[in-house]
Amino acid sequence: MAKAKQPEGEIYYPSQQIIEQARLKDWDALAKFASKNLEEFWAKEASELDWYKPWDKVLDDSNKPFYKWFTGAQVNIVHNALDRHQQTYRKNKLALVWVGEDNSVRTYSYYALNREVSQFANVLRAMGLKKGDRVTIYMPRIPEIVIAMLACAKIGAIHSVVYGGFSVDSLQGRIDDSQSRMVITADGGFMNGKIVELKKTVDEALKRCPSVETVVMVQRTKHQVRMEPGRDYYYHELIKLPIANGKCATEIMDSEDPLYILYTSGTTGKPKAILHTHGGYMVGVYSTLKYVFDLNDTDRWWCAADPGWVTGHSYIVYGPLIMGATSFMYEGAPTYPYPDRWWALIEKYGITVFYTAPTAIRGLMRFGELWPRKHDLSSLRLLGSVGEPINPEAWKWYHRVIGNEKCPIMDTWWQTETGMFMITPTPVVPLKPGSGTRPFFGQEAEIVDEAGKPVPDGEEGYLVLNRPWPAMLRTVYNDPERYVQQYWSKYPGKYTTGDSAKRDKDGYFWIIGRVDDVIKISGYRLGTAEIESALVSHPAVAEAAVIGIPHEVKGSVIYAYCLLRSGYQATPELPDELKQHVATHLGPIGKPEQVTFVDKLPKTRSGKIMRRVLKARALGLSEGDISTLEE
Ligand code: WTA
Numbered sequence: 001m002a003k004a005k006q007p008e009g010e011i012y013y014p015s016q017q018i019i020e021q022a023r024l025k026d027w028d029a030l031a032k033f034a035s036k037n038l039e040e041f042w043a044k045e046a047s048e049l050d051w052y053k054p055w056d057k058v059l060d061d062s063n064k065p066f067y068k069w070f071t072g073a074q075v076n077i078v079h080n081a082l083d084r085h086q087q088t089y090r091k092n093k094l095a096l097v098w099v100g101e102d103n104s105v106r107t108y109s110y111y112a113l114n115r116e117v118s119q120f121a122n123v124l125r126a127m128g129l130k131k132g133d134r135v136t137i138y139m140p141r142i143p144e145i146v147i148a149m150l151a152c153a154k155i156g157a158i159h160s161v162v163y164g165g166f167s168v169d170s171l172q173g174r175i176d177d178s179q180s181r182m183v184i185t186a187d188g189g190f191m192n193g194k195i196v197e198l199k200k201t202v203d204e205a206l207k208r209c210p211s212v213e214t215v216v217m218v219q220r221t222k223h224q225v226r227m228e229p230g231r232d233y234y235y236h237e238l239i240k241l242p243i244a245n246g247k248c249a250t251e252i253m254d255s256e257d258p259l260y261i262l263y264t265s266g267t268t269g270k271p272k273a274i275l276h277t278h279g280g281y282m283v284g285v286y287s288t289l290k291y292v293f294d295l296n297d298t299d300r301w302w303c304a305a306d307p308g309w310v311t312g313h314s315y316i317v318y319g320p321l322i323m324g325a326t327s328f329m330y331e332g333a334p335t336y337p338y339p340d341r342w343w344a345l346i347e348k349y350g351i352t353v354f355y356t357a358p359t360a361i362r363g364l365m366r367f368g369e370l371w372p373r374k375h376d377l378s379s380l381r382l383l384g385s386v387g388e389p390i391n392p393e394a395w396k397w398y399h400r401v402i403g404n405e406k407c408p409i410m411d412t413w414w415q416t417e418t419g420m421f422m423i424t425p426t427p428v429v430p431l432k433p434g435s436g437t438r439p440f441f442g443q444e445a446e447i448v449d450e451a452g453k454p455v456p457d458g459e460e461g462y463l464v465l466n467r468p469w470p471a472m473l474r475t476v477y478n479d480p481e482r483y484v485q486q487y488w489s490k491y492p493g494k495y496t497t498g499d500s501a502k503r504d505k506d507g508y509f510w511i512i513g514r515v516d517d518v519i520k521i522s523g524y525r526l527g528t529a530e531i532e533s534a535l536v537s538h539p540a541v542a543e544a545a546v547i548g549i550p551h552e553v554k555g556s557v558i559y560a561y562c563l564l565r566s567g568y569q570a571t572p573e574l575p576d577e578l579k580q581h582v583a584t585h586l587g588p589i590g591k592p593e594q595v596t597f598v599d600k601l602p603k604t605r606s607g608k609i610m611r612r613v614l615k616a617r618a619l620g621l622s623e624g625d626i627s628t629l630e631e
Helices: 016-021 027-036 038-046 077-081 083-087 110-126 143-154 168-178 198-206 279-293 310-323 341-349 358-365 392-402 480-488 528-536 574-585 611-619
Strands: 057-060 068-071 094-099 105-109 134-138 158-161 182-186 189-191 194-196 214-218 232-234 258-264 272-277 300-303 326-330 353-356 382-385 409-411 445-448 461-465 495-503 509-514 518-521 524-527 541-551 555-564 594-597
Touching (some): 027 038, 038 057, 038 279, 068 279, 077 083, 077 143, 077 279, 077 310, 094 110, 094 143, 105 110, 110 143, 134 168, 143 182, 143 310, 168 198, 168 272, 168 574, 182 198, 198 214, 272 279, 279 310, 310 326, 358 392, 480 495, 509 518, 518 555, 528 555, 555 611
Parallel strands (some): 134 182, 182 214, 353 382, 555 594
Antiparallel strands (some): 189 194, 258 272, 461 495, 495 509
């Protein structure tokens, strides 16, 4: 790249070999071009993919902030992920290599994956599902979750994947809000040597979900589960039916037709359903994966996230398949049976590009270098990080011990809402540990103060995005007002990310963390409201407030403050009972680390809980401006 101005500080430069291998050598030139010619840049990216009918307009911004991309075009993301590869050598290339926690192995070529997706899509159609219907997918990390998502998209149904680590209340709320007609699940999955009983949770949730007509269940663990006659069907039986043949026409969709909704936590209230579309989302995930992780035919890509989160949607399922890449997927826990499970898999399967979260790196770091050193990790050429800020210490360990000092780390900042990487390096960009470097091509990020005025470099402020991008959320499903209010009203014309950050004088961005009521626990995104409502559903709790407190491995942990109902005593057992209650209702990730009973919660005069004050107290810091605190 152009050596005009060298960044300052502790810099990791890419090796000559990395630069030679990289698809894109001149980052600055493309960044400059895209910034001046936003639509032209994205049109060129889009033209590398197949469309049934080309677009009339690249970007339609006539009704801001309801931006539209590639309007007038017809497409289906599955056509690009599967159909088009059937006409090329990729038909016989591995699309997916999967390993179960119990060491079972399954592989799918592009041909085999397309065949099974078509079979299942035929089943879904025969069951009466059509374009626009919602389907909730609640599954472990097994190939069928990928197949289920693709089969839905193929027939134009909108999938709503609920992470398998969520429990009854979260699942029920999401099924109900989306009015799903079907739930696709599994009897269970293996995690840490135990069975996670998914079907049992589905049965519980469906007691309060009248919209669901059918449940399709994959047998994974084969333990005894209840099957409700007339409602529940076995996946393996359905795909043996004559209707489930291996040919199925892909539904022709408009570019702006919904592809999926994905629930995520935001400021207060219920989780909201972020809506992504076929056309723009497809172009965004393709282009980002291509430039950032630079996948080639010789690569074996492992995104160690769960398909139930956006990282899995964009970079396990859609992105890699659109690229025609070979993906690796592992069902279980990184430390089962020993803390070298991941490293052993990298060695055995020859992983070349590995993408995970800082919390996982910090967690594995604790076990020491000997575990990774037992394995030959020389197949790796690039590493990635996502989900929360990576502390320089973890970055350097990852770089030195896992990447053997030769693999650049792509620290990608993005969100469920953005659908694709927004602030990220590419392999040729000089890196600073802990910074996601600069905005992706065509994007312009900015740090502003409360009033929306840009703050000087080096100062902390709110991170906003100034340009629309193709994979951007289109709306909050069934709640367009919330879309406008939450993302576009604080600073007109700018997208509010909910994060605070700094920019240094080299233009590198440093994410600090959320400034709203979102807590990132081990990289998982939860809202304070969700955890609080799980707490108050316990008979002893009248009111609850939760905050995130920094934690060495998990990034944050939850501290809960509860006000008891009259007649209830703060017994020594009650904190544990409440922790368990949250785990049962919301999911283990929401389980508070600490529960404290209080007589009063700090509130503003208008009755809003001042979590900031609780946090300051918990950390022993000054309570700051408490002029709005009620008497
Ligand atoms: C945080 C995950 C620092 C951030 C893809 C963002 C990050 C939230 C990074 C979105 C990163 C994600 N560095 N922080 N590389 N990536 N975040 O919707 O706070 O689960 O707003 O999407 O994660 O979380 P979400």
